[in-house]
Amino acid sequence: MTSLFDTIVYGPFEAEYHRDLVDDQFKAALRDFLSQHLLPQVDHTILSTEGTLRARANADRFCGPHSAVRNCFFLDFKFRGVDGDSDVSEQLWFQPIIGEFEVAMGRPLYLWTPERKIERESKRRKHEEDTMTVRSAMRLLTADSVHRSICPLCDTKLTVTGGDGVFGVCCPRGCFKYDFSISNGKQNDFRLKMGM
Numbered sequence: 001m002t003s004l005f006d007t008i009v010y011g012p013f014e015a016e017y018h019r020d021l022v023d024d025q026f027k028a029a030l031r032d033f034l035s036q037h038l039l040p041q042v043d044h045t046i047l048s049t050e051g052t053l054r055a056r057a058n059a060d061r062f063c064g065p066h067s068a069v070r071n072c073f074f075l076d077f078k079f080r081g082v083d084g085d086s087d088v089s090e091q092l093w094f095q096p097i098i099g100e101f102e103v104a105m106g107r108p109l110y111l112w113t114p115e116r117k118i119e120r121e122s123k124r125r126k127h128e129e130d131t132m133t134v135r136s137a138m139r140l141l142t143a144d145s146v147h148r149s150i151c152p153l154c155d156t157k158l159t160v161t162g163g164d165g166v167f168g169v170c171c172p173r174g175c176f177k178y179d180f181s182i183s184n185g186k187q188n189d190f191r192l193k194m195g196m
């Protein structure tokens with residue numbers, strides 16, 4: 001039976017450990033794992049696929065019996081579509097005893113579909129714009145104006161702590177936190193952290 005995941009190129013593996021490990025059973029386990037976790041996320045017609053699986057520790061000297069990383073692999077996989085590709089790039093751990101895969105740190109296997117990529121890009125752009133808006137509003141604060149300041153993103157009165165020229169300013173709705181000091185009427189040591 002052919003599978004969408006038959007296109008995966010394995011290795012090349014430098015270590016004998018991986019050359020022994022990566023057999024038909026291993027490849028079948030990977031195909032099962034990817035079918036189960038990726039296919040439900042694909043939301044477009046699949047024209048073709050491509051992928052690679054490489055060993056993170058690609059040498060015999062890293063693959064001794066006590067090696068922590070010898071069962072860790074880098075997966076890169078792509079479903080090609082008409083209006084863009086869906087891709088995933090992740091570290092997978094293989095558990096030889098039960099013959100199963102899992103994602104490093106127990107994360108879900110997340111497929112970046114064309115739609116999700118557009119969403120990610122627009123969030124990134126909004127974050128960038130918000131950061132610029134807040135930065136320029138905060139750079140105008142003086143020791144006199146700081147207690148009257150309003151969040152430029154949500155129009156809420158900002159919470160101000162400190163005094164004596166050292167201030168912490170934050171939006172009570174969590175938009176940002178800004179720390180700065182003022183000497184001779186000039187801001188110093190300003191630090192902006194977006195989102196809290």
Ligand SMILES: [Zn+2]
Binds near residue numbers: 171
């Ligand atoms: Zn705010």
